[in-house]
Amino acid sequence: MSVATGVGNILVVWDFDNSLINENVDFFIPFNLWKGEERELKEYYRAYEERGLTFTQHMSDVLEKLYEQGTTLKDYENQLDIIPVFPQNIACIQRLGELGIEQKVCSDANQYFIETFLDSKELRGYFTEILTHPTEIQDGKVVVTQWTDVHPLTTTHPHRTGDHMCKFEIMQEVISTYEIPPLIIYVGDGSGDFPAVTALGSESHAFVRKGMSLERKCNQYPNDYTCNIHLWENGAELENLFQQLIPNL
DSSP: OOSOSSOOSEEEEEOIIIIISSSOHHHHHHHHHOOSOHHHHHHHHHTTGGGTOOHHHHHHHHHHHHHHTTOOHHHHHHHHHHSOOOHHHHHHHHHHHHTTOEEEEEOSSOHHHHHHHHHHTTOGGGOSEEESOOEEEETTEEEEOOHHHHSOOOOOOTTOOOSSOOHHHHHHHHHHTOSSOOEEEEEEOSGGGHHHHHTSOTTOEEEEETTSHHHHHHHHOGGGOOSEEEEEOSHHHHHHHHHHHSTTO
16 A cells, blocks of 8 residues: 655645544533533533634634633643643654655644654644634733634535534645645544545545444445545554555654
8 A cells, every 4th residue: 555665755644633633622622621610611612603603713712711710721731741642643643744745734623732742742843734613822821713703714615514614625726736736644633634535536545433423424325425435433543554555754
């Protein structure tokens, strides 16, 4: 399954939640830091669509509530330092970087959470770009701006999961910046990653996490993508996939 004897023109794109890390920051952090009744927060999550919000707008509200409860940036940093991650994922990122292979993050999390995590593991320098909802810090409060408020949607992709982000459009834009399109390895798990998978060419690869919604989408719509699908469940399996494609990793 090797792509080449050398690293060639390769781009690795990581989804963040349940892909690069082994958790979802939008649930792990708020539920660990919430100072009220857990059932209250669960109900708030359940009803966000009834409030006419996208999930990203909902998360912005959640972070506002955490701020009002006294949550600090240090609290977020502590949570991101302990959030579960497969050690093999960290090792792969480091070795890919050492081989000179470009890496990006494309995620529906947010800039602050992703960058803070990468900084805590000394990984940020291995990534050339983090494509996610931008954030700014205002008096110690994390303020999230929805991706599409900065990059309005231009297509009506049939598999888009909401109006907050379309990874098909993002991947198309990424690919268009290369004079020679790279061979892409996309690591993902969720249904929001399926539009990205449909943007990949037949020589590219999607590392799809077993038992999650991206695998179900791939099985349900096999005619909607042309890239090569490889399944993984844990860090050891993901590392093995990288080593099969890039033997000198």
